[in-house]
Amino acid sequence: MSLPPGFLDELRNRTSLVQVVGRKVMWDPRKSNQGKGDMWAPCPFHHEKTASFHVDDRKGYYYCFGCQAKGDAIKFVTETENVGFMEAVEILAEEAGMTMPKRDPQAQQKADRRTQLAEVMEMAVQHFRLMLHAGAGTDARAYLDRRRLSEEARDRFDIGFATDGWQGLWDHLTGKGVDPDLILGAGLAKASNKGSKPYDTFRNRIMFPIRDGRGKCIAFGGRAMDPNDNAKYLNSPETELFDKGRNLYNHAPAREAAGKGHPLVVAEGYMDVIALAEAGFGASVAPLGTAVTESQLQLLWRISDEPIIALDGDKAGIRAAMRVIDLALPLLQSGKSLRFAVMPEGQDPDDLIRAKGASAVQKVLDGAVPMVNLLWQREIEGKVFDSPERRAALDMQLKSKINLIKDQAIKRHYGEAIKELRFQLFRPQRVGGGTFGGNRRGKWQSEPAFRSGTKVSMLAASEGPVEQRLHEAVVLAVALVTPEILDDFDYAIENMECLDPDNAQLRDVLLRYANSADPRGNVEMALGPEAVENLLRQPHVAITPAVRKAGDATLARVTLTEELAKLKTVRGLSEEIAEAEEDLMGVADEAMTWRLGQAAEARNKAMQSQQEEGGDFAVGSNGAPIDKDERAALDALRETIDFTRGGRPPRRG
Structure with missing residues (x-):
């Protein structure tokens, strides 16, 4: 076959x-x-x-x-x-993942034709090079001189010139006895619609041969000399030799240079690649007039595990990078990724080299950022996240992009990186004055040291309502010992207003490391083990079933749902009481009494959770846990005392 x-x-x-x-x-x-x-x-x-x-x-x-x-x-x-x-x-x-082709009895004939087409392309390369050095190439040589392209570089890349005539190359090749069908098949000429002989595809253009991975010329790129030409750059049409989505400009030399340790740089055009190569960046390539395709991306990863996408410093360059990100996310594998280097505004690599030299390009390449950073920047660029709805929209958009990643290990690490970037945006730690957000002036620092004087018991706290602080501690403790449920509650916990500054700090650090492999270990590393120990050994925390049964995701979800609901109603009651105190300075009315009653009733309902009714403990009026059997016995004793004083008889059974 x-x-x-x-x-x-x-x-x-x-x-x-x-x-x-x-x-x-x-x-x-x-x-x-x-x-x-x-x-x-x-x-x-x-x-x-x-x-x-x-x-x-x-x-x-x-x-x-x-x-x-x-x-x-x-x-x-x-x-x-x-x-x-x-x-x-x-x-x-x-x-x-390739499908074996069906039997093709003409395969050898086609292979022979491809060999003939490649020979015709090499003849065209030599003709174009000759024309560059002839009288017709005077203006083209002057242009290359202005671009500081040396004679050595022109020879190295086989740069030539297509004259302005309609049949210059056609007449040359047919005069050498080349079959006209091969000239048309190589994409070097086009058939005339007027019945006359075919005309050259490239006219009045500086010619850049495009070679495959084995060095064979398979196509051309032509740069127009006429500034009014409709197409500044023109590539060969797709032929039996040339598929523009499966090849790279300067593929073979770049592969060899990358093998010697040079970083693989992906530029936009031919002149950028030539300028980079001449400046010492030999492993430079370019897509062929289109956005990077999946096949080209696979070729890049065959050459280097982490190619650097060198972006022009304009909006078009940034848009091109974003298209590459969307293409690459589903294809990422362990050890295979991309980095992005953005040139100064309004410049491409060729401009930067001519203006400031190779060292300026090297500095830009050294500052190349991982793909996850550019993905994050795209989603937050020019946006304000001053409401829960806007933050939720950001989370949804980022999650949809991360879900495109098929490799589970990479997906997890992307989630952790995004979590870290999100933490820095919404909850920055800083010293040195100024305001949060905005221009973010000042010096940023890592986690501050956890205060060693953290109170062992919230009941001993003198600042703020005790009951609210009790529920805060339970929420944090449950999330800490069963971190796998944090994805379902991170937004609610993030918006939990902690009265205790130690609780607020622990909440922020816990959310920061929520997606890490060991959230509790990272919290202890950031704040010290005493911070976690002090939280978990508080009596009202230690007896919480979801804390005692660490790792029980179902129980933890029920507990967090109830505790967050309790916090909401406790805060609501506190706010109503505060408003009522203000109203008492004026004239109290029935509306104030009704509001207080409604808030208290909502708070009492929240306290009567299914978990508490089915567990071993109940919550007293001061928020402290009480054994249910002891509570029942105490209630019975109170009823007996009331009866002896002339009250109603105690209940039976």
């Missing part, structure tokens, strides 16, 4: 040789560099103790310095699995 042209190249591009070989060998951690795809192991083809078997994942080849075995992923599978060539291709295609 013959395979269609390009299928094996695509298969090799999608296959990680390190993963394929890694199923058969144990890598030597001392010699291997996984970040660069440079791996060493004892050879699987002959017995040895030293690691002489080398895999270059970027180039897709292996070689043993002991037995001289060499090949690509397909050959490795045929040798180690004892299968034929086609069966090895089928194995790798299934792993790469």
Whole structure:
């Protein structure tokens, strides 16, 4: 069976040789560099103790310095699995998610045609280079001089010039005996609608050859010399050789430079890539006139685990970055991500290099930020979060983006990072004067030390209503010992007005580390273990069933729901009493009495929870827990005393 042209190249591009070989060998951690795809192991083809078997994942080849075995992923599978060539291709295609093509009896003929098309493209490269140095290329050479593009750079990137005539390249190639069908098939000319002979695709343009990963010219990009031209940059049409969404400009040289330790930089255009490469950033590439595609992203990750997207410092550059983020989120894997470097406003890499040199670009690249930071910035840019509704909308939008991530470990870490950024935005810790939010002047610091004088008993507290402080402590304790339920209550806890400053501080730190692997441990690390110990050993906290049964998510949810409801009604009653005290300075009326009664009734209903009725404890009028049996006995005693004083008879049964 013959395979269609390009299928094996695509298969090799999608296959990680390190993963394929890694199923058969144990890598030597001392010699291997996984970040660069440079791996060493004892050879699987002959017995040895030293690691002489080398895999270059970027180039897709292996070689043993002991037995001289060499090949690509397909050959490795045929040798180690004892299968034929086609069966090895089928194995790798299934792993790469590619569908095996149906039998194509004309495959060899198509492969021959692709070879012929590639030869025609190389002839065009040479013609364009000749035209650049001819009289017709005077203006083009002057333009390249103004862009400070040296002769060495022009030769290195095979830059040429397409003259302004309608059939300059056509006449040249047909004069060399090239079949007109091949010229049209290579995208170098277009058929005329007027019945005359075909005309050149590129006219009066500086020409940039586009090569595949193996260095073959597959297309051209042309920069218009006429400022009034409708298209400043024009790429070849898609052909049997060229799929613009599956290739990168400067792919092969960038892959080689990245293998030597250079950071992979993704710029916007050809001139940016050339300028970067000439300034020492050899691992620079560009998409081909379109937004980055999924296939291009996979190619980038084959070259480097963490490419840097170099953005032009304008709105269009930022928009392009945001499109890349939405594309990349579902594709993220452990160790595979992106960083973003934003050029100064109004400049691209080429502008910055010409203005301030390579060191200025290096400084921008050194400041590249992780993708999660740019995602966060996009969602908060230009917005004000001065209401619960706006904050809730932000949470919903961020959650929808994080849910696009398929890798569960990465999704969890993104959640933690967003939680940290959210904490810094809404609850910043700072010293040095000024106001919160806004321009955020002043010096920001990490968690302040927890006060060692934290009271062991809230009943001993002299500041604020005791009952409210009791419920605050229970809420925090339950959330601390069963943190997995925090996602359901974080908004309510965040908006809980803590009277005790120690409670307020503990609440903020707990919310900050809610999505971490060990929230309690992080709280103890930030505030000291005595902070948590003092909270949990308070009597009214220690006897709470949800605290005693730490980790019982169902009980914890019931408890938090009830305690938060109690807090709400207690605050409501306190506010009504405060208003009533003010009213008493004037004329009291029935409305004031009715309001107080309603608030008290709501508070009493909240106290009569199902959990308390079914548990071992009840809550007294002062908020303290009382054993239910003891309470019943006390009530019976009171009734007997009332009866002996001439009251109603005690109840029976």
